[in-house]
Amino acid sequence: QQQVKQSPQSLIVQKGGISIINCAYENTAFDYFPWYQQFPGKGPALLIAIRPDVSEKKEGRFTISFNKSAKQFSLHIMDSQPGDSATYFCAASGNQFYFGTGTSLTVIP
Amino acid sequence: KAGVTQTPRYLIKTRGQQVTLSCSPISGHRSVSWYQQTPGQGLQFLFEYFSETQRNKGNFPGRFSGRQFSNSRSEMNVSTLELGDSALYLCASSLEDSAADTQYFGPGTRLTVL
16 A cells, blocks of 8 residues: 555656646654655655645745645745756655655756 | 765676675664665665664565664665566665654665566
């Protein structure tokens, strides 16, 4: 059973556009929700994370929106750049991490 | 500080063999977690070690095992390899608690089972 569901599987965005990736979770005991960015040949790297006591967190061009009642959270990448082209994973943790299946983002120049 | 290192980076084995993968965490990190990454399943948690003890375990068969040494370095072993074990195996280290502290991932070991 997938504890964290992520969509879309792939995303193509024009340079300067907004990329939006969505995740949903089931377990209300989860208390930490990070997003990871992975480039080919590299391990995932933490991008931004949020805890359920806030509804939004912004770091530069990256924003997490969190909806506790809907058990959903999303990553917004503003002013998307070709260098943002990578695979993005959402995750949720209680006593261990559960990852989404990933979104392959391509930003077209 | 040096990042998480994993050796070897690539491995080719045949069905029925066993394999040992190694992970050296960031200096000072005491928690090491292992993940299996496949295109269809994403990252799946294998186990976490802290102070040489397995603290948490995912839903994988007993063929997958691991251990941690006193210097926090960790190894994972897969016995009786199956074709479906072909994957990228990632190690992640964190200061104390993988569920609360930031996890830092290594580049992974790409295992191919023929």
